[in-house]
Amino acid sequence: MALTEMQIRHLQPAEKAYRCSDGRGLYLEIHPAGSKLWRFKYRFAGKQKRLALGRYPDVGLAGARRKLDEARRLLEAGEDPLALRKQKKLIASFHAANTFEDIAKEFIERMVAEERAEATIVKANWLLSRLKPIAKRPVADIKPLEIMAVLKGIEAQGKRETAHRCRSFASRIFRYAVATGRGESDPTFILRGALIAPKVKHHAALLEPAQVGQLLRDIDKYSGNALTRLAMQIAPHVMTRPGELRKADWSEFNLEHSVWTVPAERMKMRLPHRVPLSRQVIGYLRELQSLTGATGNVFPAFHTSRRTMSENTVNNAFRRMGYGPNEVTAHGLRTTASTLLNESGRWSPDAIERSLAHMDTNAIRGIYNRGLYWGERTAMHQWWSDYLDQLREGVEVEPLTGHAYGLRRP
Known part of the structure; x- marks a missing residue:
């Protein structure tokens, strides 16, 4: 009943x-x-x-x-x-255990295992932090509209480049989830073109020889920490990226043979990079050794020798010297070197690009053109240091056609 x-x-x-x-x-x-x-x-x-x-x-x-x-x-x-x-409970449990954050962290751990550059790992974690609103959501349940809301929020703050980078990073996480059987699609794919294109920004750099000379004189007169001064003095000569220089270890330098070998794990392209050391750079390094010793970090942090100098130290020093962010940056010193070396007409573009640790934009050419141009680069680095000395001393340099520079004092 x-x-x-x-x-x-x-x-x-x-x-x-x-x-x-x-x-x-x-x-x-x-x-x-x-x-x-x-x-x-x-x-x-x-x-x-x-x-x-x-x-x-x-x-x-x-x-x-x-x-x-x-x-x-x-x-x-x-x-x-x-x-x-x-079955439904298992699927729900599986999805709940595979949030966007879980898979993103797994993806980043894999990057660590692949020995990707530290800066790359730091950037990935930072991008993940910007995607916090979807971090706890099951990766298979996230819809394009949810991601769009997050990206538009970042864009509304005027951070267009960050919004694009977050979309790209999220796309890699979704594709990794699909490849490992925990996702079904990449919902960011249809968002391409939905964000405002960021303005291309170039690192601020001095491109006039007279301005470069004034900067070098100002660096020499810098009254702050001696390690910061030496970092600023060395940076224009070696042409490396700021992170490659400030994280240098004394074990990488062979002062007797005038060469610095930056290990692959610290290079953007994941290949070891050799830098010819001019007489001037050797002199600066000898002065550094008298302050830090000949082992460990070349540019230790102020408060502990176990860590390296902060990434903002050199740029902050430029600001204290009166140079704004639109005038000079540590990275912009590479642009200065590239521009003036190319304008000199003395050196092959390949040698200059190799010293800047740039990969050949032509993939096929890059495979076959593996010459290190070591002899030319060694001569070029010494010429470049001599040229910077002339600018610092106030020598007016006038470019001539061909392969020469006319030098005269004002």
Whole structure:
């Protein structure tokens, strides 16, 4: 006989659990503690099974009957409702355990295992922090609109380049999730073109010889920390990226043979890079050794020798000297060297690009053109240091056609 709401409300617990049937396999199980639980008893593939349909009164009589009908429809379709429920729970659990943040961290750990540059790892973690609004969401459930909202929020702050970088980083995470069986698609793909294109920014650099000379004189007069001064004095000569210089270790230098070998893990292109050392740079390095010793970090942090100088130290020094961010940056010194060396007409573009540790933009040419141009680069670095000395001393340099520079004092 079918149950009624009145009967159910008046059912009282007994010393042992008992059942009250509603028909068609649906029954209410009353426990000694007072709980009333809906159950559906059925057979599937010759086995007796039962399916929990909820707790009364959270699930009323009408609700329990609707759930019963749904379960019976599955049985008629040849599916086991209990097995299907377990499958859905497993999928939900799998998705919950694979959030965007979980997969992103796994992806970054893989980058660490591949010995990617420290700066690359730091940037990846920073980009992940900017995508915090979707960090805890199951990666398979994230929709394009959710990502768009985050990116537009970043864009609204005037950080267009960051928004584009975040989209690109998120795309790599979604593609990694798909490749490892935890995602279904890359929802950022359709967002291409939806963000405002960022303005291309170039590192501020001095390109006039007279201005370069004034900068070098100002550096020599810098009254702050001696290590910072020496970093600024060396940087224009060696043409490396700021991070490659400030993280240098004395074990990388062979002063006797005038060469500095930057290890692959610190290079942007993941290849070791050799830098010819001019007489002037050797002199600066000898002065540095008298301050730091001949082992460990070449440019240690002010408060501890176990860490390197901060990435902002040199640029902050330029600001204290009166040079704004649109005039001079540590990275911009590479632009200064590239521009003036190319304008001199003395050196092959290949040698200059090799000293800047740039990869050949022509992929096929890059495979076959592996010459190190070491002889030319050694001569070029010494000429460049001599040229910088002339600018610092106030020699006016006038470019001539061909392969020469005219030098005259004002």
